[in-house]
Amino acid sequence: GRGEDEGAIAIPRTRSAIEARENESLAPYAVRARDSRGRIEPEPEHPYRTVFQRDRDRVLHARAFRRLQYKTQVFPYHEGDHFRNRLTHTLEVAQIARTVARALGANEDLVEAIVLAHDLGHPPFGHAGERVLHDLLKGHGGFEHNRQSLRVVDWLEDRSERYPGLNLTAETRAGILKHGSNFPRYAHPVPLPELGPGPTVEAQIANLCDEIAYHTHDLDDGLRADLLDWDGLAELALFRRASGLLRAEDDAAERTLRPRVTVILIDLLVSDLIESSAARLERAAPKSSAEACAAAEPLIGLSPTIAVEKRELARYLLENFYRNYRVVRMAAKAERILGDLWRAYAADSRQLPPHVLERARGEPEERAIVDYVAGMTDRFAMDEHD
Numbered sequence: 001g002r003g004e005d006e007g008a009i010a011i012p013r014t015r016s017a018i019e020a021r022e023n024e025s026l027a028p029y030a031v032r033a034r035d036s037r038g039r040i041e042p043e044p045e046h047p048y049r050t051v052f053q054r055d056r057d058r059v060l061h062a063r064a065f066r067r068l069q070y071k072t073q074v075f076p077y078h079e080g081d082h083f084r085n086r087l088t089h090t091l092e093v094a095q096i097a098r099t100v101a102r103a104l105g106a107n108e109d110l111v112e113a114i115v116l117a118h119d120l121g122h123p124p125f126g127h128a129g130e131r132v133l134h135d136l137l138k139g140h141g142g143f144e145h146n147r148q149s150l151r152v153v154d155w156l157e158d159r160s161e162r163y164p165g166l167n168l169t170a171e172t173r174a175g176i177l178k179h180g181s182n183f184p185r186y187a188h189p190v191p192l193p194e195l196g197p198g199p200t201v202e203a204q205i206a207n208l209c210d211e212i213a214y215h216t217h218d219l220d221d222g223l224r225a226d227l228l229d230w231d232g233l234a235e236l237a238l239f240r241r242a243s244g245l246l247r248a249e250d251d252a253a254e255r256t257l258r259p260r261v262t263v264i265l266i267d268l269l270v271s272d273l274i275e276s277s278a279a280r281l282e283r284a285a286p287k288s289s290a291e292a293c294a295a296a297e298p299l300i301g302l303s304p305t306i307a308v309e310k311r312e313l314a315r316y317l318l319e320n321f322y323r324n325y326r327v328v329r330m331a332a333k334a335e336r337i338l339g340d341l342w343r344a345y346a347a348d349s350r351q352l353p354p355h356v357l358e359r360a361r362g363e364p365e366e367r368a369i370v371d372y373v374a375g376m377t378d379r380f381a382m383d384e385h386d
Contacts, residue, residue, distance in 0.1 A: 018050055027105030029201050029281065029292035029299070037170040040154075040190055041163040052109035055172045056116060058159065062166065064120040064152045070377035072126040072334075074218055074327060083221050086119050092217060093118075096270055097209035103274045104281065104300075106201050113168070114175035114206040121148025123374040124381045125334030127322075132335040133370060136342050140366045141186030148374055150176050155189045156359070156371060170194065175203035189363065197294045201281075204300035212269045215313055220262040222321040236316055238309035242268055269302070269310065276303040337385045338373060345369045 010017065019034040026032065033050035046054055059065055068087035084092075094115045101111040122145045123129035133143040150173060154165040173193040199207070222228035233239040242264045246257070277300045284299055286292040292299055302310060321327065345351055349365055352372055360368030376384065 012048065015046055015048055015050055018048075022050070022107070025105070026107060027281070029286040029289055030106045031110055031171055031200055031202055031289045033107070033109065035289075037194070039167045039169055041167050043167065050109060051169050052107060052113050052172065055113040055166075055168045056109055058166045058168065059113060059116045059120070059153070062120065062153070062157050064157060064375065065116065067375065067377050068119065068122075070379050071122060071124055072129075072330075072378050073214075074126055074221060074322070083224070084217050086122055089213060089217065090116060090119055093206075093210050093213040096213055096266065097205055099270060100205050100209055100274055100277075100300075101202065104201070104205070104277055106205055110171055110175070110200075110202045111205050113172045114203060115209070117149055117153055117168075117172065117176050118206060118210065119145065119149065120152040121145045121150070121374060123148075123338070124376050124378045125331070125338065128331035128334040129338055129374075131331075132338045133342075133374060136339065137366060137370060140364060143370060143374070145374075146177060147188075148370075150192075151188065151371070152375075156375070164190070171200065171202070175200065175206060186367070187363070196290075198298075199293065200289055201292050201299055204298055208273055208300055208302070209270075211310075212266065212273065215310065215317065216262055216265045216269070218317055218321060219265070219313070220258060222317070223258045225326075227321055227324045227326060232320060233316070236309070236313055238265070238268075238306070238313050241309070269306065272303050272306045273300070276301060276306075337381055341373055341381065341385055342369060345372070 019032070022032055023034070031052075033052050036051045039051075045051075049057070065087075068090060069085055071086035073084040073086055073089050094112050097111045097115050098108050100106075101108040123133055123143075130143065130145050137143045152165075153168050153176065154173070156164075157166050158164075159166055170193045174195050177193065177195065219228065219233070223230075234243065239261075242261050245264045245268070246261050280297075280299050280301065281292075284292075284295050286295060286299070301307065346366075346369060349357065349368070352368060356368050356372045360371065373381070
């Protein structure tokens with residue numbers, strides 16, 4: 001092996017060594033693990049993992065994370081084995097976000113922890129499930145899946161006898177909340193994380209990469225389901241860009257066109273996000289994570305031209321995919337199922353499992369019901385409804 005004079009790295013690499021390397025390699029505006037504001041319940045440091053690596057791993061091992069594989073993205077699981085679900089969506093976002101974080105010198109572990117946790121509170125049946133729960137809870141503070149995701153990691157997961165939830169760091173918890181949260185007006189069972197003037201660069205990366213992932217893979221699923229067609233998409237500027245790059249490649253079999261154009265779209269958007277964000281960061285030149293959070297405008301974002309073209313794609317998907325009669329029928333069925341379950345539990349809460357009521361002691365009964373319903377998979381909700 002190499003001697004010390006040749007720059008040998010000590011093995012095993014301890015947490016303190018990883019943190020020292022982080023400090024040297026990350027950009028000034030990145031959040032350093034050693035500078036974390038810590039957890040609600042203090043814990044001893046791990047010898048080989050930073051606090052954000054531990055956050056990521058705790059989310060990966062959570063029961064709520066495993067349930068994501070049976071929660072709808074757009075198409076329920078029984079519609080086909082190759083359509084995205086909440087778990088595959090989350091993994092795709094994580095892959096994209098790691099690429100962006102690495103390219104921009106942000107903290108990749110923190111970005112990944114935020115992304116893996118961001119949909120844990122999503123109810124069954126996709127956005128239709130979120131809409132119906134929000135409507136049912138209008139008189140009780142509403143429902144918003146980011147806030148519910150924080151409730152999952154702060155309260156609903158069981159990990160230790162000493163504290164509820166996963167006891168994640170303040171930075172990961174704030175990133176979950178900042179991910180598009182509208183802050184419903186209901187109490188949280190533990191102190192909310194301090195959000196500061198704005199989201200960290202890592203939280204901004206998680207948010208933008210989520211949008212890139214769901215727009216591109218919803219387009220891919222829409223083509224697979226024959227709810228979208230190539231001629232209609234050819235009217236979109238962003239799709240024409242991707243098609244132009246597709247034609248520049250060598251000819252390939254017809255069956256590979258859809259996955260290839262999806263890959264090109266993702267690469268196009270991610271590359272633009274990296275290059276545009278790098279220019280914003282260079283102009284703002286934040287010397288710390290705190291300065292980045294206090295910036296007058298977001299430091300992570302697409303270029304103006306691509307942002308306009310992505311919004312055009314989003315509008316097209318809304319009109320031609322999310323409002324397609326097949327998707328609307330699935331949404332209507334979801335609303336009936338969740339509405340019936342809610343009314344049944346609200347009429348007699350003794351139908352809820354004892355542990356659900358026990359955990360919600362001291363909180364309004366509606367919170368116990370929504371915790372139970374939002375945690376269901378599509379399959380469990382349908383079985384329970386039957």
